[in-house]
């Protein structure tokens with residue numbers, strides 16, 4: 111999780127950790143906007159209102175929890191092959 115954070119929210123959380131190294135100070139907030147209302151959460155991916163990678167698909171459908179690598183899983187359309195997200199892997203289909 112710390113070496114290869116896959117979910118955009120995880121990456122944002124980790125990048126918000128203050129650094130004691132003056133050359134690696136975070137000067138730009140990793141997230142903008144307010145957290146979603148838990149009583150009336152947004153449709154689709156709950157993070158789509160603040161995600162820098164959000165696309166139309168993200169607000170329409172809840173992402174499935176998918177395996178990534180090295181036992182990691184993430185609930186993000188960018189990691190679901192052929193999901194329709196432009197950053198998702200595309201599986202090559204064999205000719206019939």
Ligand code: SF4
Nearest residue numbers: 155158161168186187
């Ligand atoms: S599903 Fe979409 S909005 Fe949600 S974390 Fe992934 S890219 Fe961002």
